[in-house]
Amino acid sequence: VNLRAVTSWVGIARLFAVVLSCIAFSLxxxxxxxxxxxxxxxxxxxxxxxxxxxxxxxxxxxxxxPKLPLSWDDFTSAFSMLAALMVFTTSVIFPSIFISSPCSSSKCARQAVATTVSCLCFLAYALEVGLTRAKPGDISSFLSTVPGLLKVFEAYVACLIFSLLDTYTSEAGLQWCVAVYSICFVITLLIIIFTIGRCLTYMPCPLEKMLVGYNTLALVMYITATVLWPLYSFRGRNRPNTCGRNCWWDKHLGVTFLTIFNLIAYLVDLVYSTRMVFI
Incomplete structure (x- = not known):
C-alpha cells in the first residue's frame, strides 16, 4: 500500500476533488x-x-x-487538465441555466451550494495540474509539460465548438472553418492518445520537431478560421430581437470567441514547442 497516494499534496488535492464532486452531484x-x-x-x-x-x-x-499498458503520468496529467476544464465549464453553465433570481427556496439554496462546491472542485483540479506540471526542461512526461497541457485544452475547446455548431452548410467559408476545427481536433486527439499509449516511439520523426510543424500548420489554419467564421456568420445578419437561449446568433458568437481562444493556445503552443527544439 502506497500511503503517499493520499498523503502527498497531489493526493490531498485528489481527495478534495473526489469529495467535492460527490457533494456537487449529490446536491x-x-x-x-x-x-x-x-x-x-x-x-x-x-x-x-x-x-x-x-x-x-x-x-x-x-x-x-504500473501494470497498466499506458503512461501513467501522462494519463493523470491529461485527466486532471481535462477535469479542471470540464468542472470550470460546468461551474459556469449550471448557475446560468438553473439558478434564477431571487434565490429564496431550499431548492435554489442547494443549487447555489452545489455551484460553490463545483468552483472549489475546479480549484482542486487546478491545484493538481499545477503540482504535477513538469519543470522546465523535463520532457519525460509530455502531457505534464505546457505544450502537453495545451494539447488537452485545444482538444477540449474544439469539443465546445462542435457543441455550438448548427447552421453552417450554406457557406463555403463556414465549411472550411468546420474542416479546420475537425482536422486540428483529430490530430491533437491522436497526439494525446499516442502519448498516453506510449506509441510515440513509432513516430518517423522526433516528437518535438513534429509538434513544431503541426502547431505552425494549425496556427495558420486557425488564423483563417478566426477571420472567416465571423465574416460569413454575421455579414449582413444582425442579432434577432427574439434571440432565445438556443439562438443561432449567440452560438456563432460563442464559436467566434472559442476560435480566438484556440488560436491563442496554438500560438503559445508553437512558442513553447519551438523552445523545446531550438533552445
Missing part, C-alpha cells in the same frame, strides 16, 4: 432539476470526474497502475 440530484442537455452535461461532469479520480486514487494506493 443537484436531491433537487431533481437537472434535465435537458445542460443539466445532463453538468451531472455527467461531476460523476465522471468523481469516478475517474477515485479510480486513480485506488490504483495509486494499491500500486496497481
Amino acid at each position: 443537484v440530484a436531491s433537487t431533481g432539476d437537472f434535465r435537458g442537455p445542460y443539466g445532463t452535461w453538468c451531472m455527467f461532469t461531476w460523476c465522471f470526474c468523481f469516478a475517474v479520480t477515485l479510480l486513480v486514487l485506488v490504483l495509486e494506493l494499491l500500486e496497481l497502475y
Whole structure:
C-alpha cells in the first residue's frame, strides 16, 4: 500500500476533488432539476470526474497502475487538465441555466451550494495540474509539460465548438472553418492518445520537431478560421430581437470567441514547442 497516494499534496488535492464532486452531484440530484442537455452535461461532469479520480486514487494506493499498458503520468496529467476544464465549464453553465433570481427556496439554496462546491472542485483540479506540471526542461512526461497541457485544452475547446455548431452548410467559408476545427481536433486527439499509449516511439520523426510543424500548420489554419467564421456568420445578419437561449446568433458568437481562444493556445503552443527544439 502506497500511503503517499493520499498523503502527498497531489493526493490531498485528489481527495478534495473526489469529495467535492460527490457533494456537487449529490446536491443537484436531491433537487431533481437537472434535465435537458445542460443539466445532463453538468451531472455527467461531476460523476465522471468523481469516478475517474477515485479510480486513480485506488490504483495509486494499491500500486496497481504500473501494470497498466499506458503512461501513467501522462494519463493523470491529461485527466486532471481535462477535469479542471470540464468542472470550470460546468461551474459556469449550471448557475446560468438553473439558478434564477431571487434565490429564496431550499431548492435554489442547494443549487447555489452545489455551484460553490463545483468552483472549489475546479480549484482542486487546478491545484493538481499545477503540482504535477513538469519543470522546465523535463520532457519525460509530455502531457505534464505546457505544450502537453495545451494539447488537452485545444482538444477540449474544439469539443465546445462542435457543441455550438448548427447552421453552417450554406457557406463555403463556414465549411472550411468546420474542416479546420475537425482536422486540428483529430490530430491533437491522436497526439494525446499516442502519448498516453506510449506509441510515440513509432513516430518517423522526433516528437518535438513534429509538434513544431503541426502547431505552425494549425496556427495558420486557425488564423483563417478566426477571420472567416465571423465574416460569413454575421455579414449582413444582425442579432434577432427574439434571440432565445438556443439562438443561432449567440452560438456563432460563442464559436467566434472559442476560435480566438484556440488560436491563442496554438500560438503559445508553437512558442513553447519551438523552445523545446531550438533552445
